[in-house]
Amino acid sequence: MDRLTNRVAIVTGASRGIGAAIALAFAAEGAAVVVNYLSRKEDAETVVAEIQRQGGRAIAFQADVTDESAVRRLVRTAAQQFARIDILIANAGIVRDQLIAAMTLEQWETVIQSHLRGAFLCIREVLPTMMAQKSGNIIALSSIAADHAGRGHANYVAAKGGINALTRSLAVELAPKGIRVNAVSPGVILTDMTKRVRNLANDEILAQIPLRRFGEPRDVARAVCFLASDEASYITGEVLHVTGGFGL
């Protein structure tokens, strides 16, 4: 496991769930990892401790990805601590599910902002470093929900659709700088975020997944590792579905 030796990665929203799994998988591949979190300091420190226990390098760093100056501090800290930035995983994001007729402006905006504004700010902030290196790798977390309609989370679906479009356009814009941009689109993964929907419709969802189980965060992390590795060096602008066949 040494596909990311000497690489430096920032993973946003990495205190738990898919973000934490990506941070751990990156460290196992040899990367130094900045474990970003919003409020779950203890969880983030647990991820860092686990990485260090296995001989890896990691730091936890609090930053709200929708806050421009906080994102600046996050990226500056990463660059100072580890001397470069090779990989950005734009993973942080929240859900505020509601039927559209009842959705408040606050529910709409907090979701759109956490995913889209967050991705924009983090990407823009790492670019000077990646451009100076003439190499970089950006992977955004999308969702199968962007392609397969469901009720009650139009804000989230719109945000993830935006992530897919952002991925494709930035891939074209940043390729000349040696920077690849891709997205990973998970199906229903066993995380806190999907707990509510799994409680509501567990069997109904399982029946639609050919592998008859929910995904584990590490199932997604392994696909992210591939996209971050040199084996994917000719892949850019791709939205890779990691769904166990859900949505086919």
Add this chain to the structure above:
Amino acid sequence: MTERTLRQQVVLITGGSRGIGRAIALRLAYEQPAHMVIGYSMNHQAARRTVNEIQALGVPAFAISTDVGKSELMRDLFDQVRQRCGRLDILISNAARTTFRPSMELDDRSWQRVMDMNARAFLLGSQLAAELMREHGGGRIVGISSLGSRYVAPGYAALGAAKAVMETMARYLAVELAPWGINVNVVCGGFIDTDSMRLAPDYKQLTEYIVNRTPIHRLGKPEDLAGVVAFLCSPDSDWIRGQTLVADGGFSLSL
């Protein structure tokens, strides 16, 4: 990757003697499978050379001459794999052949031949492979497609249609074969710089045009697809099912 992901496994690659198939063979040989079988149509010398290269990496290998467009020869190919290797874990459906013609000039025979050698070969290969794979708890099938499945290229109608069949069949097979422990995906390459491509009369003009329109600003190499295939043959891709991964340096993004 340092861990060898294909230990104990038997790999069959159709069209494995040259170009993309050869690059896939050598990349997968690095993962130290138990046995590697190369299917090829007529270039005995190239097949022998590739088999030697695989063996030099410490992997037992042999080549079988076949025509993936002929059902009885396909059955014979898989029978030989069963007899000589005892099992099959990975099928790379890579062999491709076409006649480059505008749609108006595609007659019954040429259309049927392209469908047989590309679309039906993928279905039949998957069926025959699945029967072998289920005996040992599952396996992986990877098809090799191209951007002609979704975009228009001169003279590419028949092969593009056949590749679209492959991508669609991969979705059905992924769902239907999931209970057998079989994962089915497709890698879709852009223009890949291979020996057969260098034979094109307008090669220089064509490649200049493509490089200029490719965001990564170079032609694809066979190795660019081989790495993606290796990922789809590893446990890292267990949760990826029925997908078509585009590896084209971003070429198709602004088509």
